[in-house]
Amino acid sequence: xxxxxxxxxxxxxxxxxxxxxxxxxxxxxxxxxxxxxxxxxxxxxxxxxxxxxxxxxxxxxxxxxxxxxxxxxxxxxxxxxxxxxxxxxxxxxxxxxxxxxxxxxxxxxxxxxxxxxxxxxxxxxxxxxxxxxxxxxxxxxxxxxxxxxxxxxxxxxxxxxxxxxxxxxxxxxxxxxxxxxxxxxxxxxxxxxxxxxxxxxxxxxxxxxxxxxxxxxxxxxxxxxxxxxxxxxxxxxxxxxxxxxxxxxxxxxxxxxxxxxxxxxxxxxxxxxxxxxxxxxxxxxxxxxxxxxxxxxxxxxxxxxxxxxxxxxxxxxxxxxxxxxxxxxxxxxx
Amino acid sequence: xxxxxxxxxxxxxxxxxxxxxxxxxxxxxxxxxxxxxxxxxxxxxxxxxxxxxxxxxxxxxxxxxxxxxxxxxxxxxxxxxxxxxxxxxxxxxxxxxxxxxxxxxxxxxxxxxxxxxxxxxxxxxxxxxxxxxxxxxxxxxxxxxxxxxxxxxxxxxxxxxxxxxxxxxxxxxxxxxxxxxxxxxxxxxxxxxxxxxxxxxxxxxxxxxxxxxxxxxxxxxxxxxxxxxxxxxxxxxxxxxxxxxxxxxxxxxxxxxxxxxxxxxxxxxxxxxxxxxxxxxxxxxxxxxxxxxxxxxxxxxxxxxxxxxxxxxxxxxxxxxxxxxxxxxxxxxx
Numbered sequence: 001x002x003x004x005x006x007x008x009x010x011x012x013x014x015x016x017x018x019x020x021x022x023x024x025x026x027x028x029x030x031x032x033x034x035x036x037x038x039x040x041x042x043x044x045x046x047x048x049x050x051x052x053x054x055x056x057x058x059x060x061x062x063x064x065x066x067x068x069x070x071x072x073x074x075x076x077x078x079x080x081x082x083x084x085x086x087x088x089x090x091x092x093x094x095x096x097x098x099x100x101x102x103x104x105x106x107x108x109x110x111x112x113x114x115x116x117x118x119x120x121x122x123x124x125x126x127x128x129x130x131x132x133x134x135x136x137x138x139x140x141x142x143x144x145x146x147x148x149x150x151x152x153x154x155x156x157x158x159x160x161x162x163x164x165x166x167x168x169x170x171x172x173x174x175x176x177x178x179x180x181x182x183x184x185x186x187x188x189x190x191x192x193x194x195x196x197x198x199x200x201x202x203x204x205x206x207x208x209x210x211x212x213x214x215x216x217x218x219x220x221x222x223x224x225x226x227x228x229x230x231x232x233x234x235x236x237x238x239x240x241x242x243x244x245x246x247x248x249x250x251x252x253x254x255x256x257x258x259x260x261x262x263x264x265x266x267x268x269x270x271x272x273x274x275x276x277x278x279x280x281x282x283x284x285x286x287x288x289x290x291x292x293x294x295x296x297x298x299x300x301x302x303x304x305x306x307x308x309x310x311x312x313x314x315x316x317x318x319x320x321x322x323x324x325x326x327x328x329x330x331x332x333x334x
Numbered sequence: 335x336x337x338x339x340x341x342x343x344x345x346x347x348x349x350x351x352x353x354x355x356x357x358x359x360x361x362x363x364x365x366x367x368x369x370x371x372x373x374x375x376x377x378x379x380x381x382x383x384x385x386x387x388x389x390x391x392x393x394x395x396x397x398x399x400x401x402x403x404x405x406x407x408x409x410x411x412x413x414x415x416x417x418x419x420x421x422x423x424x425x426x427x428x429x430x431x432x433x434x435x436x437x438x439x440x441x442x443x444x445x446x447x448x449x450x451x452x453x454x455x456x457x458x459x460x461x462x463x464x465x466x467x468x469x470x471x472x473x474x475x476x477x478x479x480x481x482x483x484x485x486x487x488x489x490x491x492x493x494x495x496x497x498x499x500x501x502x503x504x505x506x507x508x509x510x511x512x513x514x515x516x517x518x519x520x521x522x523x524x525x526x527x528x529x530x531x532x533x534x535x536x537x538x539x540x541x542x543x544x545x546x547x548x549x550x551x552x553x554x555x556x557x558x559x560x561x562x563x564x565x566x567x568x569x570x571x572x573x574x575x576x577x578x579x580x581x582x583x584x585x586x587x588x589x590x591x592x593x594x595x596x597x598x599x600x601x602x603x604x605x606x607x608x609x610x611x612x613x614x615x616x617x618x619x620x621x622x623x624x625x626x627x628x629x630x631x632x633x634x635x636x637x638x639x640x641x642x643x644x645x646x647x648x649x650x651x652x653x654x655x656x657x658x659x660x661x662x663x664x665x666x667x668x
Contacts, residue, residue: 074606076410077440106411107443109602134572147624150636154627162568164575173568175561197541197559205630207531223558225531230507230639234496237505237620238468241498241604241613249623266600268443270575272408279575286571289583290481293488296539302484305564 002328003320010035013050016334020057021064026089033088037120038321041312044183045120048327052255053119054334061259062086062116068093076105079243082115084259091118091137092127094265099131102267110265113245117141117258122174122309124265125163129170134268135163140236142251142258145178145220148229151205153218156248157181158232158239163306165270166283172306177232178220185211185220239264336662337654344369347384350668354391355398360423367422371454372655375646376508378517379454382661386589387453388668395593396420396450402427410439413577416449418593425452425471426461428599433465436601444599447579451475451592456508456643458599459497463504468602469497474570476585476592479512479554482563485539487552490582491515492566492573497640499604500617506640511566512554519545519554573598 013031014022022030034053038046056062066085070078078097082090094110101108118124118139128135141156157178164171180188180199188195188211198207200214200221207221214220222228240247245262252258270279290302316322347365348356356364368387372380390396400419404412412431416424428444435442452458452473462469475490491512498505514522514533522529522545532541534548534555541555548554556562574581579596586592604613624636650656 072607075439075441077602077606079607105409105439107409107441107600109441111607134576146630147627147636149630149634150624150627151630152627154623160565162565162572164568164571171568171571173564175558175564179558179561223561224509224513227509227513227557227562230509231494231496233620233624233638234498234505234507237498237617238496238602240616240620242468242602242607244607244609244612244616247616247620247623249619266441268411268572268576272411273406273413273445273576273578275578278578282574282578282581283571285583286567286574286581289488289581290484290567293481293484293486296480296483296485300483302481304567 001322002325004323004328005320006035006039006317009038009047009321009323012332016054016331017064020054023065029092030086030089033092033119033123035321037123038323039313039316040122040309041316042120042122044181047321047323047331049119051327051330051334055256056116056259059256061257068112068115076101076108078110080110080112082112084114084116087116087118087261088123090115091124091263091265094263095124095127095135095137095267098265098267099128099133102133102269103272106272107266107268109242111239111242112263112265113243114260115263116261118263120174121159121161122172125161125172125174126170128267129163129165129172132165132271134165134270135161136266136268137161137264138235138239139263140239140246140248140251140261142253142255143248144182144253145222145232147233148222148226151219153220153253154249155222155229155232156236156251157220158235158248160231160235164283166287167280168284169310170306171283171287171304172309174305175223177223177228179223179228180220182215185215189215335656336659338657338662339654340369340373340651343372343381343655343657346666350388350665351398354388357399363426364420364423367426367453367457369655371457372657373647373650374456374643375650376454376456378515381655381657381665383453385661385664385668389590390450390593393590395591402446402449410435410442412444414444414446416446418448418450421450421452421595422457424449425458425597425599428597429458429461429469429471429601432599432601433462433467436467436603437606440606441600441602443576445573445576446597446599447577448594449597450595452597454508455493455495456506459495459506459508460504462601463497463499463506466499466605468499468604469495470600470602471495471598472569472573473597474573474580474582474585474595476587476589477582478516478587479556479566481567482556482560485553487554487587488583489563489566490570490585491554492569492582494565494569498617500621501614502618503644504640505617505621505638506643508639509557511557511562513557513562514554516549519549523549
């Protein structure tokens with residue numbers, strides 16, 4: 001593992017993107033979103049994901065020049081076509097528009113069809129919270145999780161993001177609907193570790209903590225069994241209906257051909273309803289109630305979603321982004 | 335178990351409510367919501383819950399005459415004060431207003447503070463879907479679940495409801511953020527059964543399927559471990575901030591004193607964005623993709639959220655509502 005300054009990482013990625021057809025300022029913007037993801041400690045969706053992103057540009061899934069277009073406007077709601085542009089730029093533009101519309105309407109929603117993988121979902125939650133609004137967004141994915149009661153992967157792991165602005169550190173939840181991602185299973189397997197809790201089914205149909213056994217059956221466990229299964233299914237339905245885009249059942253089950261996704265971005269501006277100071281106090285109170293509660297393990301205080309991100313962000317900004325040597329060599333050779 | 339016609343159940347409850355100070359037509363409306371909940375098969379929150387509801391009227395938590403008031407209007411968003419009126423009537427009024435506002439704005443949101451337990455959350459999802467709009471709502475609750483990494487119940491089980499309209503049967507998800515409710519634990523214990531999956535911690539801090547052991551420690555497992563814990567916390571924060579109401583940490587940890595809750599009701603009108611027929615096809619496709627997928631157990635097809643409700647509703651309307659004799663005797667003596 002080596003550490004490379006944020007600016008150098010961003011510049012390197014931007015140069016590669018320009019070579020692939022990106023134009024200014026979208027090359028820098030797209031590169032920045034990848035660098036920020038690694039900086040925030042979500043390594044699976046930052047630099048480690050960049051080679052796969054480049055592969056989807058080269059195979060035509062992602063069109064570097066395509067920009068999202070508005071199809072229908074109605075009040076506080078818009079339906080967009082992502083035109084298969086870069087997923088992170090599309091998502092960032094959609095959330096930016098939802099934020100702007102929420103200032104005028106209190107709440108606003110952008111539904112976008114025909115977009116690509118948004119990489120780290122939490123990015124758009126932090127974006128909303130940095131603008132002092134509550135952000136709620138979700139995406140569908142290719143079919144990669146069996147529904148509860150089924151054995152075939154026909155639902156997506158459809159990440160859901162909810163972000164709450166707070167001066168002393170935003171609260172940002174970013175959760176997929178499988179208990180573990182394939183990326184997480186691989187990490188545990190490489191370290192020869194069992195999962196901390198059951199994460200899927202083995203070849204005999206039994207719940208297991210063995211990551212390799214789950215990779216073989218492809219029977220990931222939905223978050224909370226029947227609950228996450230149902231939640232993934234309704235989020236998919238809402239995203240596809242509102243955007244008039246694909247549902248998971250119409251998306252190719254192949255990470256390199258996963259495209260034309262449907263996403264929803266909701267922003268709520270709490271200041272339109274009144275007392276911003278009181279709202280800040282409320283958010284602080286909730287955080288404090290967790291901090292002050294008795295931990296299960298001495299010395300390991302209960303954390304709120306997003307808390308760890310701030311610590312890692314500061315550290316990685318200061319020391320440089322931690323990058324796997326092989327990944328960095330692969331990127332530099334792209 | 336006896337069966338009593340829907341109309342007789344509703345009339346009986348309405349008479350009791352009139353005796354407690356409810357006026358027309360709110361006596362009938364409140365009674366109907368309880369009867370519909372039992373009719374839909376959610377027995378824990380229908381008639382079985384009615385005696386406790388009456389107790390909270392008698393002890394002053396619920397004011398039968400109080401009606402919700404609008405505090406602030408801004409675009410597609412409103413902040414309400416529930417004035418500690420009956421929770422189900424307040425929630426129904428809030429969702430009705432969100433639905434109406436969504437027709438004008440595409441999306442709309444009502445945040446209500448100072449309300450009471452909404453009984454079955456799914457009610458307001460069905461209400462939205464029956465009006466052909468997507469409904470998303472959630473409530474906070476008293477602290478009744480330990481956060482992930484903690485041992486004290488400082489977060490609520492904060493149910494989340496997402497409903498999608500569909501001509502051949504709405505999709506309605508109604509999930510609390512604990513894997514099992516206390517009501518469910520009690521049912522399993524009375525039947526001398528283990529839970530189907532781990533539902534909490536025993537006295538030694540180990541995950542267990544023994545319902546009685548969890549009732550004793552009060553360490554319910556959040557849905558999906560750290561995920562449901564985080565989701566409960568952000569839903570609570572958003573509800574309290576937007577409504578300027580209580581967060582879970584300010585709500586009494588006592589089922590008979592649980593009051594002044596905060597709730598959020600969002601409605602999205604998909605028809606404002608265009609092609610209603612195409613939307614219907616999309617919802618049907620998602621449902622079909624589950625129906626056609628291979629079940630884990632032969633003869634037990636994968637179900638979508640809400641599917642079972644329609645079957646039970648039809649059956650209970652036809653045969654009469656199934657009522658526990660002791661519960662019915664208790665209600666008739668109220």
